[in-house]
Amino acid sequence: MNIILLEEHELGPKQGLSNFSRRDERTIHLLKVLHKRAGDTFDAGILGGKRGTGRIEKVNFDGSIFVSFQADEHDLRLPRLRLRMAVAFVRPIQMRRILKALSNMGLCAIDVIGTDLGEKSYRDTKLFVDGGSQAALIEGAIQARDTQIPVLSIFDSLDSWLKERPWETKQTGFITNETPLFFALDNVRAESSFFLLSPSRKPMMLAIGPERGWSDRERDLFEKAGFLRLSMGERALRTETACVAAAAFAMEKIL
Numbered sequence: 120m121n122i123i124l125l126e127e128h129e130l131g132p133k134q135g136l137s138n139f140s141r142r143d144e145r146t147i148h149l150l151k152v153l154h155k156r157a158g159d160t161f162d163a164g165i166l167g168g169k170r171g172t173g174r175i176e177k178v179n180f181d182g183s184i185f186v187s188f189q190a191d192e193h194d195l196r197l198p199r200l201r202l203r204m205a206v207a208f209v210r211p212i213q214m215r216r217i218l219k220a221l222s223n224m225g226l227c228a229i230d231v232i233g234t235d236l237g238e239k240s241y242r243d244t245k246l247f248v249d250g251g252s253q254a255a256l257i258e259g260a261i262q263a264r265d266t267q268i269p270v271l272s273i274f275d276s277l278d279s280w281l282k283e284r285p286w287e288t289k290q291t292g293f294i295t296n297e298t299p300l301f302f303a304l305d306n307v308r309a310e311s312s313f314f315l316l317s318p319s320r321k322p323m324m325l326a327i328g329p330e331r332g333w334s335d336r337e338r339d340l341f342e343k344a345g346f347l348r349l350s351m352g353e354r355a356l357r358t359e360t361a362c363v364a365a366a367a368f369a370m371e372k373i374l
Contacts, residue, residue: 120148121264123163123173124257125188130165141182149175149184164266166257169194197225197265201322202369203286203299205230205274207329208241209358215246215255217359221269222259224366228270232280232326235334247273277326277337281344286324299324301346304361307332309350313365316349318372325369327361 123145129137139146149155155175163173163186171190178184204226206217214231221229233242246252256268274280286299300319303326326346332355333341341348351364 120145120152120261121162122170122261122266123149123161123186124166124261124266125163125173125186126166127168130188136176137186137188139184139186143183146182146184150178150182162264163188165190166266166268168266169196170264170266196267197263199227199267200225200366200370201373202226202366203228203230203322203324204362204366205232205280205324205326206362207232207234207237207327207358208244209237209329210241211244211246211251213357213359214241214244215251217362218252218255218271219259219262220359220363221366222256223263224259224363224370225263225265226269226366227322228272228285230272230274230280230285232274233276234329235277235337236331237329242275247271277340281340297322301344302326303333303338303341303346303348304328304351304365305333305338305348306350306353306355308335308338308348310348311350313349313351313368316372320373323369323373325365327358327365330355330358 125137131137149161153161155161157175157178160172160174164170169190171188171194174187176185176187204221206229208214208231209217218229252271256271260266260268272285274283299322301324302313304313338348351361356364
């Protein structure tokens with residue numbers, strides 16, 4: 120952990136003190152990995168808020184610890200990558216890695232969507248209801264020393280995603296009154312290459328399908344919605360590989 124994150128509700132009314140149980144991953148990391156003791160400080164932050172300094176006030180007999188937090192009044196939050204990415208449902212273990220990686224890279228939002236050729240059973244995962252997705256996003260932010268995580272939304276199909284147009288909401292992280300560039304990765308019926316894009320300061324809306332690719336019906340939907348279909352080469356990439364590669368390339372184009 121490159122930063123210890125606390126949630127606002129964890130800060131007690133008394134001097135901002137918070138109690139971490141013995142089995143809390145943060146307790147284990149502080150005591151067992153970093154070998155911190157009472158009185159020691161560490162990099163900390165409030166999830167969705169400021170970074171600052173944490174301090175171990177007391178190590179209890181049961182192995183739990185009391186910590187305090189002092190926000191850095193001059194803290195500048197890490198900038199968000201002005202990229203919103205829609206990604207098809209994949210295996211839960213693969214989706215967890217995708218969420219962690221994209222959060223680590225600083226995307227403003229991630230939409231998970233059902234697709235025509237994607238495996239339908241992947242939509243029944245408990246990852247999005249048991250806290251697993253939130254944990255993956257937080258893990259990615261911690262690695263980046265960030266306190267913010269992407270906005271995560273779930274959609275049953277590409278149809279519903281395009282109809283709702285979530286990139287028009289105020290929680291996108293995009294600069295207001297800027298229309299994003301709309302792209303869908305497609306190595307079968309691409310109209311151009313992702314690598315031929317010119318640098319642009321505009322935010323980007325990027326859609327990545329399952330490893331079986333998009334159906335012709337979905338390609339028609341993208342065309343009607345104003346998305347340009349782009350290729351990243353002739354290889355059929357794993358979805359998680361395509362997500363990270365596309366995000367890295369977009370980062371170079373829109374920063």
